[in-house]
Amino acid sequence: AQTVTQSQPEMSVQEAETVTLSCTYDTSESNYYLFWYKQPPSRQMILVIRQEAYKQQNATENRFSVNFQKAAKSFSLKISDSQLGDTAMYFCAFIAQSGGGADGLTFGKGTHLIIQP
Amino acid sequence: GAGVSQSPRYKVAKRGQDVALRCDPISGHVSLFWYQQALGQGPEFLTYFQNEAQLDKSGLPSDRFFAERPEGSVSTLKIQRTQQEDSAVYLCASSLFYSLNQPQHFGDGTRLSIL
Secondary structure, X not given: OOEEEOOOOEEEEEOOOOEEEOOEEEOOOOOEEEEEEEXXXXXXXXXXXXXXXOOOOOOEEOOEEEEEEOOOOEEEEEEOOOOHHHOEEEXXXXXXXXXXXXXXXXXXXXXXXXXEO | OOOXXXXXXXXXXXXXXXXXXXXXXXXXXXXXXXXXXXXXXXXXXXXXXXXXXXXEOOOOOOOOEEEXXXXXOOEEEEEOOOOHHHXXXXXXXXXXXXXXXXXXXXXXXXXXXXX
16 A cells, blocks of 8 residues: 655744655655645645656756655655745645556645745 | 536535535546545545446445446436545546556545535
8 A cells, every 4th residue: 555644734934945745655656756746725736846756866846846865755745935825735735656557646635834924 | 528527516515415516527438537635635546437337436435435337438426325434525537548658637626515
């Protein structure tokens, strides 16, 4: 079974600071992708960044970057120069090609990030 | 439409009633997913369609849950004889095709409350 663990239920930082959200996962699959999704109070889940397991280079998207440690099965999200609009629930998610057929994303429980003015 | 559309946005039903939740994916998207998100939790996968074929329904919690996508576009998630534990937000997502790296585009969800 695949599991995703987010150990920080809530985090709060000041605007313009850098914040890192942690995520660990467990899988026996070798081919998989990892994602960070953002869910504002409006509920729509928005993709922030994705990482392929085979790529050693960490993905970056503007102010968002990941630290992917495959051996440790760790996939943390770093948000630089945080903005008020970054306030949201952040979910780490995982998908793998399993032999039994198509699967959906496996999500962690989420981290509620609050950016203080 | 520009995004995934779900209706209704809110649904209140009495225990024992049947409900139907609708998802209209992004035009041309082959893959469609349903997720259940309990309060304070991450979404949990329910089922997956490729066009009209339901390829994976391993996440459906009981035989009271049924999903269909008869013409490969709009999908309906039906819950029969609802129970209080069915209260959750039901999210629909679509992707252009099924591939591990294809991002899933989510709708706003339907918040279902069972009284």
